Amino acid sequence: MTHAYDASSIVVLEGLEAIRKRPGMYVGSTGERGLHHLLYEVTDSAMNEVVLGSAGRVEVVLLADGSARVTHDGIHERPLDHQLTVLRPATRSTSDRRTVSWYDIGLYVVNALSDRLLAEEWRDGVTTRQEYSCGKPIAPPHPTGPADGTGTAITFRPDPEIFETVEFDRPALAARFRELAMLNRTLDVVLTDERGEEPHTERFHAPDGVREFLTQLGADPAEAVVVEREDERMGGSMEIALAPAGDGEPQVLGFANSRRTEGGTHLVGFRDGVTAVLGKGARLTAVVSVKLDEPSYEGCRREILGNTPVRACVAEAVQHALETWRDQHPQRAAALTAR
Structure with a gap:
């Protein structure tokens, strides 16, 4: 007996379900390449703020629990919760030549492929916190107290059910950040690895381009x-x-x-x-x-x-x-x- 194939046989995957079902379509692979792709998306988004002049420095920390935290002292033009919950189209504006990013998966995909993501934003004197699990909000954005200055911190832990490895390769990350600093002379990036007995810190800044x-x-x-x-x-x-x-x-x-x-x-x-x-x-x-x-x-x-x-x-x-x-x-x- 044969089964007819018609429109009812087509399964349409959308949003988080599509990303988690076919992660390779968005980050290239579920191996180390895809793992680093996630981090590069978050760091490139932060680095763009430095190149565009709204931030001074980016700090990347590899945490002992396998998470990564990316912090910068600038202000995003688009609401952070919107970036984390809406898949943006793969289009670019004419200001791109001033930015470092060539990835375009958006923070939404990072959120979808992380088993835990915490976003904190400091602006207008208030600290706002939002938390997600596998891309779904645990609680809506909410204020947690006062804030001095401005900035954003995103801490995410890649989902071990998605990725073959969830251990970031510090030398590979350092090589990419060093390269980006030399190609974008205003960048100032600090990478700290807290996974060993002693933290290891490197700074990447190349004013000679x-x-x-x-x-x-x-x-x-x-x-x-x-x-x-x-x-x-x-x-x-x-x-x-x-x-x-x-x-x-x-x-x-x-x-x-x-x-x-x-x-x-x-x-x-x-x-x-x-x-x-x-x-x-x-x-x-x-x-x-x-x-x-x-x-x-x-x-x-x-x-x-x-x-x-x-x-x-x-x-x-x-x-x-x-x-x-x-x-x-x-x-x-x-x-x-x-x-």
Whole structure:
């Protein structure tokens, strides 16, 4: 006997049920990648407040009970309870180039995939508290006392029934926060791990921006050529640092809106600019970061930037900067292609 398949056979999952039933659709996986995705969503939301100027510092604490707490001293424009209980559409505003976030699952999904979430907000002289379990409110937002200053703290514990591991990898988190600090020079992030016998604290702040990134890649920042330009033709800005690779292996890293890319028009444009001045054999280490109002990517993994105007804009800026550098340092320029 066969069963007919019709509209009555379709099960529509909505809201919390959909997220908890198919978590991989929202955070990528139920392994460590998805676990970190949750934390990055909360931290990126807080970091945006710093980059946009409404907050000064972000503090991330890995707590002994497996929870993570993210605190900042700014004020959210949208009500916090609305962010935690409404799934926002995956759209972006034209101010995105100034923010660090490229995730877009929203705090709602973090709430849905946490077995416990506590949100505290300090504003207008009042401390407001709200608690949730698996995305459902335990109690409505309620005042708990006075408040000095402003700020928000979100403490969440990933649901062990959803994730294969609920143990955050501190070195992996530190690497990402360090990278974001170098790509967004106004960021100030403190990461504390309280899970060991002694707390471990690191601060990530890179006022020299991508120039400091060159140090991480083994190049000498003192020899760096830095390109910073806003270009409305590509609908965004660029920040590029390059230096001779020296005895090390040349490396060129690309980023679009603070997301690591494997290729794309920004990297092609960089190579065009370098080749026009130094030829194809130039041994350089570089960081090429662009921030766009409307980034367009090739493929579902969004690893290749596709915005066509970016290529010409980056090539022009790099060529001009290198021509100036070459004229000032002809011997050093010649040495780049001598090997």
